[in-house]
Amino acid sequence: MKRFGDFEAVKGIDIDVSPGESFGFLGPNGAGKSSTMRMIAAVSPVSEGVLRIFGLDPAHDGSAIRNRLGVVPQADNLDGELTPLDNLIIYGRYFDIPRSECIARARELLDFVQLSDRSAGRVDSLSGGMKRRLTIARGLMNRPEMLLLDEPTTGLDPQARHVLWDRLYRLKQQGVTLVLTTHYMDEAEQLCDRLVVMDAGRIAAEGSPRELITRYSTREVLELRFGAGQNADQESSLIGIGERLEVLADRVLVYADDGEAALREVHNRGLQPESSLVRRSSLEDVFLRLTGRSLEE
Amino acid sequence: MSRDTLMWRIAPPILRTARRPQRVVERNAIVYRRTPMVLISGFFEPLFYLLSIRIGFGALIGDVDFAGRSIDYAQFVAPALMASSAMNGAVYDSTMNIYFKLRYSKTYDAMLASPLGAADVALGEIMWAMLRGFIYSVSFLVCLVVLGMAESWWVLAALPACMLIGLAFAAVGMALTTYMRSWADFDWVPAVTLPLFLFSATFYPLSSYGDFGWIVELSPLYHGAALVRGVSLGIATWGMVAHVAVLSALAATGLSVAARRVETLLLK
Numbered sequence: 001m002k003r004f005g006d007f008e009a010v011k012g013i014d015i016d017v018s019p020g021e022s023f024g025f026l027g028p029n030g031a032g033k034s035s036t037m038r039m040i041a042a043v044s045p046v047s048e049g050v051l052r053i054f055g056l057d058p059a060h061d062g063s064a065i066r067n068r069l070g071v072v073p074q075a076d077n078l079d080g081e082l083t084p085l086d087n088l089i090i091y092g093r094y095f096d097i098p099r100s101e102c103i104a105r106a107r108e109l110l111d112f113v114q115l116s117d118r119s120a121g122r123v124d125s126l127s128g129g130m131k132r133r134l135t136i137a138r139g140l141m142n143r144p145e146m147l148l149l150d151e152p153t154t155g156l157d158p159q160a161r162h163v164l165w166d167r168l169y170r171l172k173q174q175g176v177t178l179v180l181t182t183h184y185m186d187e188a189e190q191l192c193d194r195l196v197v198m199d200a201g202r203i204a205a206e207g208s209p210r211e212l213i214t215r216y217s218t219r220e221v222l223e224l225r226f227g228a229g230q231n232a233d234q235e236s237s238l239i240g241i242g243e244r245l246e247v248l249a250d251r252v253l254v255y256a257d258d259g260e261a262a263l264r265e266v267h268n269r270g271l272q273p274e275s276s277l278v279r280r281s282s283l284e285d286v287f288l289r290l291t292g293r294s295l296e297e
Numbered sequence: 298m299s300r301d302t303l304m305w306r307i308a309p310p311i312l313r314t315a316r317r318p319q320r321v322v323e324r325n326a327i328v329y330r331r332t333p334m335v336l337i338s339g340f341f342e343p344l345f346y347l348l349s350i351r352i353g354f355g356a357l358i359g360d361v362d363f364a365g366r367s368i369d370y371a372q373f374v375a376p377a378l379m380a381s382s383a384m385n386g387a388v389y390d391s392t393m394n395i396y397f398k399l400r401y402s403k404t405y406d407a408m409l410a411s412p413l414g415a416a417d418v419a420l421g422e423i424m425w426a427m428l429r430g431f432i433y434s435v436s437f438l439v440c441l442v443v444l445g446m447a448e449s450w451w452v453l454a455a456l457p458a459c460m461l462i463g464l465a466f467a468a469v470g471m472a473l474t475t476y477m478r479s480w481a482d483f484d485w486v487p488a489v490t491l492p493l494f495l496f497s498a499t500f501y502p503l504s505s506y507g508d509f510g511w512i513v514e515l516s517p518l519y520h521g522a523a524l525v526r527g528v529s530l531g532i533a534t535w536g537m538v539a540h541v542a543v544l545s546a547l548a549a550t551g552l553s554v555a556a557r558r559v560e561t562l563l564l565k
Contacts, residue, residue, distance in 0.1 A: 066412050077404070
């Protein structure tokens with residue numbers, strides 16, 4: 001549990017992450033993801049409850065825990081007074097790694113995150129995606145057993161996101177434990193073996209992306225748009241189609257294992273939506289089901 | 298730092314959690330390796346100060362009584378200027394620079410994600426400010442020698458004294474900086490250092506202040522200036538032990554407040 005004055009940012013969560021696993025916290029802004037990550041990173045004291053990282057208590061062994069962790073924070077905190085290469089070298093020095101070893105690792109990691117040609121410039125001249133990759137490289141300087149990533153691709157363009165996912169996937173294959181937060185369903189589906197859906201400081205559900213979708217949603221979803229202001233009016237005429245309906249401001253979601261069959265039934269009833277789309281269920285639907293709200297509101 | 302020395306045993310508890318503050322010094326050294334001009338510019342301040350005394354004041358004022366001796370005015374005032382320069386260097390480095398790293402660039406957040414702790418950040422930054430101050434003091438000493446104002450080898454003893462001044466003012470400067478809420482708060486810095494510079498028995502002896510001498514003795518720079526003056530002239534008195542004690546106490550208090558505040562602000 002984490003309290004800031006009277007505000008309870010994290011009300012109560014109970015999770016276990018095994019070595020080598022890739023674990024995600026999915027939830028909207030304000031769900032308590034970042035507060036949880038800061039506690040795991042041993043830079044924020046736990047207000048109540050038990051937290052063990054590598055079997056150690058952050059209240060007493062914070063430094064020993066941080067020695068084995070890699071951290072990629074949400075806000076960029078690269079050292080603007082140093083070059084990208086020096087950023088990595090000095091960060092390694094904070095871990096007491098010999099200087100020559102730091103230089104070797106820094107060059108190797110710049111190569112891994114595809115920034116070798118930018119090693120000498122100014123950090124400020126890097127794009128958002130490059131900065132995030134540099135931050136990941138920095139987090140790997142101490143060869144961590146576990147890498148914590150807080151919203152790793154928020155604010156990046158699609159291409160930059162895919163480059164980053166590829167690098168993270170390689171780390172996962174190398175056996176690094178990944179713990180990440182995200183409010184993107186596709187990111188959670190791509191990177192997480194297991195995840196928890198967080199809402200208002202609590203865990204709403206836990207499982208693999210597939211399990212969660214099977215448990216909380218149908219195989220397919222039919223999206224219908226009836227035009228501005230008319231979606232709610234159509235609810236009564238849609239009752240009975242699919243397993244469940246969800247009426248949003250801009251569209252109606254019909255949950256059905258066979259989306260095409262549901263769409264035929266809509267047309268049979270004489271309804272004329274402006275547009276329709278059949279798609280596979282995603283974690284977005286799981287979230288909607290669990291909280292009654294959309295993730296990216 | 299060896300853990301059984303006397304310094305270690307009397308250090309404030311939070312500082313015992315420091316592991317490798319030297320890494321913070323190393324980080325700053327990398328930054329300054331790229332901007333050596335900042336260090337060269339440190340030569341000019343003492344040069345201009347000393348020239349002004351050498352050219353005009355010295356001849357105008359004549360001799361001054363200090364510790365029962367009659368000494369040349371330049372000999373009286375130069376050590377005080379050296380002490381002031383140590384103070385200014387330390388205050389400059391430990392206020393604006395640290396505020397920027399604390400509130401804007403998030404340099405310390407990155408350090409605290411590593412095994413370094415709040416005490417490493419505080420101790421490291423203050424050690425760095427002290428080191429920079431030391432370089433300025435060496436510049437000052439070189440100027441003294443070049444202008445023919447160094448009377449004996451005793452002036453070398455002014456260097457450790459100035460380091461202690463740097464340590465005390467950097468520690469207090471950093472501690473106060475953690476309480477600053479905006480850049481406007483820094484207008485108070487010269488409002489404090491200027492009167493300290495003018496009224497710390499810098500330009501005339503304590504006796505000139507008459508009944509208000511006790512106010513002057515409250516100034517930390519008074520203790521610094523008196524210490525540097527004493528050692529430069531090779532005078533040893535019990536008062537000097539008191540000066541060292543006052544400056545050490547300030548350093549210890551500043552350091553532990555700074556470390557606690559970094560913890561409160563960044564590890565919440």
